[in-house]
Amino acid sequence: MRALCWNGINDLRVETVPDPEIVNPRDAILKVGLSTTCGSDLHFIGGYIPTMREGDVIGHEFMGEVVDVGSEVKKVKRGDRVVVPSFICCGSCWYCKHDLWSLCDTTNPNAVMQQAALGYPTAGIYGYTHAFGGYAGSHATYIRVPHADTDCFKVPDELDDEQVLFLSDAAPTGFMGADFCNIQRGDVIAVWGAGAVGQMAMQSARALGAERVIAIDRYPERLALAREKAHAETIDYETENVLERLEELTGGRGPDACIDAVGMEAHGPGIQYAYDRIKQALRLESDRGDALRQAIMAVRKGGVLSILGVYGVMDKFPIGVLMNKGVTVRTAQQHGQKYIPKLIELLQSGQLDTSYLTTHRFSLEDSPRGYAMFKDKEDQIMRAVFKPS
Ligand SMILES: NC(=O)c1ccc[n+]([C@@H]2O[C@H](COP(=O)([O-])OP(=O)(O)OC[C@H]3O[C@@H](n4cnc5c(N)ncnc54)[C@H](O)[C@@H]3O)[C@@H](O)[C@H]2O)c1
Ligand SMILES: [Zn+2]
Ligand SMILES: [Zn+2]
Numbered sequence: 001m002r003a004l005c006w007n008g009i010n011d012l013r014v015e016t017v018p019d020p021e022i023v024n025p026r027d028a029i030l031k032v033g034l035s036t037t038c039g040s041d042l043h044f045i046g047g048y049i050p051t052m053r054e055g056d057v058i059g060h061e062f063m064g065e066v067v068d069v070g071s072e073v074k075k076v077k078r079g080d081r082v083v084v085p086s087f088i089c090c091g092s093c094w095y096c097k098h099d100l101w102s103l104c105d106t107t108n109p110n111a112v113m114q115q116a117a118l119g120y121p122t123a124g125i126y127g128y129t130h131a132f133g134g135y136a137g138s139h140a141t142y143i144r145v146p147h148a149d150t151d152c153f154k155v156p157d158e159l160d161d162e163q164v165l166f167l168s169d170a171a172p173t174g175f176m177g178a179d180f181c182n183i184q185r186g187d188v189i190a191v192w193g194a195g196a197v198g199q200m201a202m203q204s205a206r207a208l209g210a211e212r213v214i215a216i217d218r219y220p221e222r223l224a225l226a227r228e229k230a231h232a233e234t235i236d237y238e239t240e241n242v243l244e245r246l247e248e249l250t251g252g253r254g255p256d257a258c259i260d261a262v263g264m265e266a267h268g269p270g271i272q273y274a275y276d277r278i279k280q281a282l283r284l285e286s287d288r289g290d291a292l293r294q295a296i297m298a299v300r301k302g303g304v305l306s307i308l309g310v311y312g313v314m315d316k317f318p319i320g321v322l323m324n325k326g327v328t329v330r331t332a333q334q335h336g337q338k339y340i341p342k343l344i345e346l347l348q349s350g351q352l353d354t355s356y357l358t359t360h361r362f363s364l365e366d367s368p369r370g371y372a373m374f375k376d377k378e379d380q381i382m383r384a385v386f387k388p389s
Contacts, residue, residue: 001016001017001019002364003016003017003136003141004139007054009047019142022069026072026147027069027145027146028066028144028145028152030064030143031067032062032064032141032388033063033387034162034165034386035140038061039197039265039310040128041127042374045375048264049129052130056129057140058127058128058137059127059137061165061166063083063168064143066082069148075149076152082152082153084145084151084153085336085340086169087102087335087337088124088126088133088145088151089101089104089147090104090106091337095123102122109133110134113130117131155344156344159344162354163355165358166383167340169336170196170354171352172335172338173197174203174261175342176335177261180257180259180332181304183208183257185209188211188249189213189214190255190257190259190298191215191232191258191261192258194215194226194234197261198226199225199382206231214235214255218238221380225356225382243294254299256300257303257306260291261308263311264287264288273288276288285313286311293316293318304328304330305322306330306331356382358382358383360385361385361387362384364387
């Protein structure tokens with residue numbers, strides 16, 4: 001089959017690789033219907049997250065049709081149209097039973113690679129480094145899905161492929177970020193980053209009852225979508241002083257919760273950005289922290305900081321600001337298995353709209369171009385979506 005492979009920093013190529021096969025009786029093989037880019041991919045494509053190997057098939061957000069199942073698969077059958085969360089989960093360990101899906105204890109065969117860095121390993125993920133399991137990714141004609149009964153979610157006929165594709169990752173991530181904010185009547189939620197994850201966090205904050213949502217980014221088209229789709233007020237961090245504006249907009253108190261949907265490749269106008277960029281380029285720190293540091297400063301006393309952006313190691317992390325202001329920090333890789341059933345309902349009732357996230361469509365053969373455009377945010381791209389066949 002054909003698949004998009006990582007061959008070194010900023011070197012992606014479509015190659016012919018072996019078809020996946022059923023390895024365990026609980027596996028399914030999916031014919032990939034649609035697969036999409038994610039901000040998380042940019043981090044390892046650019047070399048900021050280690051343990052990729054030449055020839056790794058990338059991609060972790062996808063939907064498709066079940067074409068084969070192992071002998072112990074009971075709920076899922078050939079012909080089912082399903083969406084699959086990006087984290088691979090067993091459904092039976094302590095973490096899965098406690099709804100902490102991305103922390104599944106059994107699906108990372110390379111646990112030892114993470115233990116040194118994290119203390120304990122996380123779940124495995126498709127197409128996302130060997131430290132996260134070394135599983136083949138979804139930018140391919142076919143993909144093996146372990147634990148098919150737990151991880152394949154059948155989707156209703158009335159929802160189209162492009163709508164359900166984002167239930168794989170961006171929508172549950174954004175919803176989880178809003179859920180972490182424990183939203184009360186009258187709350188103001190500020191969201192850094194108006195990419196697909198930020199957009200989903202803003203819509204979810206609304207669906208969970210936020211009175212006001214404030215979006216911070218620099219791309220006019222993304223800020224316009226935040227206004228249109230989540231009725232957000234917007235701040236352009238390149239032309240406005242974010243902390244002053246947030247103070248003004250909240251009567252001097254600050255947002256009740258701040259969501260970081262930016263991550264380790266944050267951009268910024270000031271000297272701190274230059275410092276992070278140099279240290280990141282020299283591999284002396286992995287993170288550029290402009291957005292996260294700003295969110296920490298902005299959040300009101302006793303508020304919530306909800307971190308969705310992916311991070312590694314950051315210099316000058318203002319732990320004292322969090323401590324002295326009594327801020328609650330919530331963060332995780334997405335627990336898709338927890339949220340997908342609810343998100344299907346929200347799509348059906350029209351409270352969640354994922355349709356506008358697909359701005360650019362490519363064949364699999366053309367997927368390297370999709371990533372190049374997504375990296376540089378060319379032509380107002382939000383997400384590049386690949387159709388393998
Ligand atoms: N926790 C999870 O499970 C999970 C899942 C998916 C993605 N992510 C992470 O979420 C983040 C966003 O993903 P995405 O796909 O939306 O990416 P994206 O690249 O499309 O969007 C990131 C946005 O952040 C904006 N930005 C950069 N610096 C900023 C700053 N200083 N202030 C405000 N905005 C700034 C960019 O302009 C861009 O619009 C990434 O770090 C990704 O790794 C986490
Ligand atoms: Zn993702
Ligand atoms: Zn588990």
